[in-house]
Amino acid sequence: MAFWPSVIVATPAHSGVGASLTYRSELLLAPGALVRVPLGSREVLGVVWDCPTQPPEGLTEAQTKAVASVLDGLPPLNGSWRQVVRFAAQYYQRSLGEVALAALPPQLRELGNDQLARRLKRRAKALASAAPAAEPDTTLARPGGHDLSAEQAEALQALATATAPVLLYGATGSGKTEVYLRATQQVLQAGAHTQVLVMVPEINLTPQLEARFRERFEPAFGAGSVVCLHSGMTPAQRLSSWLAAHTGSARIVLGTRMAVFASLPGLRLIVVDEEHDPSYKSQEGARYSARDLAVYRAKVESEALAAGAAALRSGPPQSPLPGGEGTGEGEGEKPRCHVLLGSATPSLESWHAADQGRYVRLAMPGRIGGGSLPRLRLVDMNHQPKGAVLAPPLVAAMGERIARGEQCLVLLNRRGYAPVLACHDCGWKSGCPHCSAYRVFHKLDRTLRCHHCGFTERVPRACPDCGNLDISPVGRGTEQIEEQLAGLLADVKRPDGSPARVARMDADSTRLKGSLEIQLAALHSGEVDVLVGTQMIAKGHDFRRITLVAGINADSALFASDYRAPERLFALLMQAAGRAGRDAAQSGAAEMWVQTWYPQHPLFATLKKHDYPAFAAEQLIEREQAGMPPYGFQALLRADARTQQVAQAFLNIAAEQAAGLPLRDQITLYPAVPLTIQRVANVERAQMLVESASRGALQRFLSAWQPVLHGCRSAPEARGLVRWAVDVDPLSI
Template sequence: MTTPAYSGLGPALTYVHERPLEPGTLVRVPLGQREVLGLVWEAPGLSLEGLEPGQARAVLQVFDAIPPLDAAWRGLASFAARYYQRSLGEVALAALPPQLRDLQAEQLARKLKRLAKAAGSSTKGGHQPDAANSNAGAPAAESAADNSAPPELSPEQAVALQRFQADDRPALLFGTTGSGKTEVYLRAVQELLEQDPQAQALVMVPEINLTPQLEARFRERFARWGVVALHSGLTPAQRLDHWLLAHQGRARILLGTRMAIFASLPQLRLIVVDEEHDPSYKSQEGARYSARDLAIYRAKRESEGRSPGHCRVLLGSATPSLESWRAAEIGRYLKLEMPQRIGGGALPRLRLVNMNHQPKQCVLAPALLESIAERAARGEQSMILLNRRGYAPVLACHACGWKSDCPHCSAHAVFHKIDRTLRCHHCGHSARVPYACPDCGNLDIAPVGRGTEQLEEQIAGLLADARRADGGPIRVLRLDADSTRAKGSLEQQLAGMHEGEFDVLVGTQMIAKGHDFRRITLVASVNADGGLFASDYRAPERLFALLLQAAGRAGRDASFVASQGTAVELWVQTWYPEHPLFAALAQHDYPAFAAQQLQEREEALMPPYSFQALVRAEARTQEAAQALLNLAAQAGEALPGREHLTLYPAVPMAIQRVANIERAQMLIESDSRPALQAFLAAWQEQLQLARSRPEAKGVLRWAIDVDPQAI
């Protein structure tokens, strides 16, 4: 049975059972005074000879009601644990539905009977069962007709699909926003499932808010196949039901976020990774895995011992990650290109607003404000992007210099005007807004900076005298993590936007990707400069992707734009209009931007031309956190692969203190991935030993992040 690293029990524990158990079988076993879920694993050469009677405890229950997790799934878990420097138990058990860990074998058997009964009734009634109130379940009657006929493919879509089917390599679908990438995904899934009556497909999206939209499209198209979702927005019961349906092969299509890469799909033949560039595919806690990279490995693992290309991977993006772009450039991936929008719609024209020439303290440039009002009067919509939620990043007293700092973090508490609170977005601390400065008593404390709450309020005020097409006042909608917290609120607000109830959409990056708004003809970014000069070398790549993805929300309905006679535009307010990033953005020229960035990366020997790992330590004091990392670095001088590595000194993290815990990090670079992996595997012991040194007293935990996405 596998165990997590922090348990201190070693990589696996030995139990006995009256009969041999197949690897991958789920069991319940005693651990101390508790009963826990375990997973039977291969144990080559294991012998029970020499064990005293009773020394190895007995397995309590065997989950015979479901098939064992297959060799391909176990291979994926083993690789992820090995590559991302975590224990096998942490990866394998964390990949299972949480509710499964609490069930007895007989409880699981009853749940499976209920699912089977629901599937049977759906077959008789001609509709899918409502698995755990989730509107997802087993397939309905195979003879049921699909709800809608697929649209005719454009020539570019047809060529991309044909080339994908004819080549075994992982494919990168580089298609401009609005070029119809989703339809290519749908057709690839459809052709697979029609050819193989057992095949399963996994379709991944970066964020939960995109899952319901994609799920609706798949359900509309594939009424006769089981479609289930897997993401953190589901209840524990829903996650378990969906996992079981996929594991049993009853669900042929699984949609999900990054956690779905570990779903058990015994007949997996296709993996689609939409918006493959998105940082959300990289986990930032536990095993810090990249779901995109694991998709490539999983497809290769599923194809071992079978025909080439038995399981295929299709990565899609209008702004691919530089790692994937280079892999396609050198031929390791198949590059599929779709540069034209469906229906011949034009891409937005860039209009840079030089803020050096605008009135002081202006929120939106007068010309931009006028354009938004004109479009609303014609029945068009506008979208304003500000990637900062709350009303203001900080409250400040200009008399004494007091700022609304979080008492537990080295960060400011954000001012939320709606409920008059100061909230830390790092530790969750919340406090009421003081009536006066806590330090000097000054009543004139004021917000500094701007968040989406304030922008919504200011735009509504600036457009108070403008009118929409029906003569009513202009309506502004805000979409961010705060406004969509209530269950169902995101879907409801998006529906209002699609139906034309709102004229201006204000939001964070959650509005910039994946949404198919038909009436938006103007997109504006009001604070893009932060990504131009950030310390993280990936910041320009992320900014370019965000702006291009946001621009793609405009002009998606070519017939609507033509009937309006409107110019589709992307406005960017900036203090640095001469920055070279904007030259590539004006041409929607991702290849040119990627070439420039890759040249800089190659000259600096940065990824993808080198390989990195970050080691992070958390402790009661900053000195202890840094001491752990520096002591371990000194002890690792003779370890395998060290000659190919550069270990930088430990430094505080950008947000140094979170929830009263000090944080430090050390960057490791190498020109050899095998050398980096060999060093990290051997270095774990040195980190553990360094923790016992007096200088590192107070260290709470440490973690290795392989291929970090943020430094």
């Protein structure tokens, strides 16, 4: 007897290939099974979506190819995982195969059955050797070294009984991480097969959090119970972590946004730390929001658990719940997968959802140990010496801190030495020949580097246009601030009499493997007195000795055209301020200095009071008046082409042909415009904003628009189009 499985393979949305391909099989394949199938001249990995006994109408056996092999060493991907992938593909207007296969580790796509079997055998042997000799002690009596505060205990209790997503609004230093750890402990103790997913916005936050989770849980649940998933891992490491999660041997998965698609059959809790962070929104491929998908995934997992519990009550006593036995729910309790969104500066979307009652908002305004939040000091740069990069009072305050054995942090969200190198005689600037952007001057290696396409050249000895030898940097980056601070603090001595040490942490200084951990260790040990860095130092880190944080060049986002710029600036400054005074004994002296030319700006008034609710209320009123998210819904149609004319022509044709589509009267299509940086790597980029007051109307319109967009690609005016993509719920316009 033959079967006709529908198999999902990796195909981009703009390719026009259908959602699934039909193959032949002599075996009945379970939905979610991983198979290798022929596709053109290649053999690729696919996911079985369905396996009917009859071929689709009009399809004959001669028109189909047979499944090459089944990866039978792995259990199928469960129904909850497939539903999340299906939703992500539909909502973000991507092909099902593109989302499904991108969610699997790259190395898995290359493995055959024999290779996979060898990997699994080695893994089983490693797990057996790492297993504890005695039965693990899962009681974990009073972990963490201190009792929970009243706010933490209330948050944990509310989370355990919540029937909606939980937004944990906790001040920096209020102990949100301890809440995550205790909530994880409760879930793991509830059953032998339960799992937890903890998400962080950036790779540089995983080492610190990973160390805390390993220290807390590996003694009780064994080595290998905590794994990581992020793009900084090697293909072999990603495959090993994914297999551990998929087979259930890993109880806790720590990861960045890609981890939201991890296969976790026993998932009972999802934690999204720093949920406001823009890094949770993918900017390439399927442009999904991992935070929003985490909320949806918790809902899907809860529905599957409830269905399983209902089947258990009505079926024979031996029927197991999905994800294994021993879920720990009481007789009258509904099993759930909880989702916990944590931040000191929640996104306005999440805050608004809590205002509407769709999320449960829990507040933890106090710092652990009774410490106070840093005092904000605004430095009016209008009253400082002309040309001063760092205000003299700020430098003096930093010197006083260093002399007392305290540490300082300086935030400038721009790496390199200077954004531009320029000739003031003829006007030449260090533009990139492949992008409509300037190459950044990096003084350490004497290069001009484009941060968009990567094009790098040595700094010219003279101006390429006029031969002037006096070419100079314009603007400032972290390299320059590090250099200037080293000079300004050269006479400052530490308590032991040694000179002050200034260090820098940004994407350049942490490029090499292990360098981030080394720099963090130096800071924690007290070797570094002043740390200069970009936004990567402003979030999540627990720096115990820092008592002064300085924000340089904060004004750049005050008057930006992007309506989200104030929200991002407020979050960045408030998060950076939260790195100071985390030790309660020093919190009274902690300060946040902000250099600004506009000290009267209303954003600084709310920042001075650490009053995020007031800032959010003000911003939401403005958003509502303008019909912006979360009160309106947006998507971007983006086009890349060899010329700007072709890119905009494709968008304009797409707008014209959308005239007769369903719900067109509820949709606003704005004119096609170039992106802010319109050329990257010799590819011209344009976009068209699509807006609606109804999320449902926008989704139905975009779905109906997809075949039109495929057709527009073949128009004569669109010849030279490289690619197009739809970005739903964009974060930058």
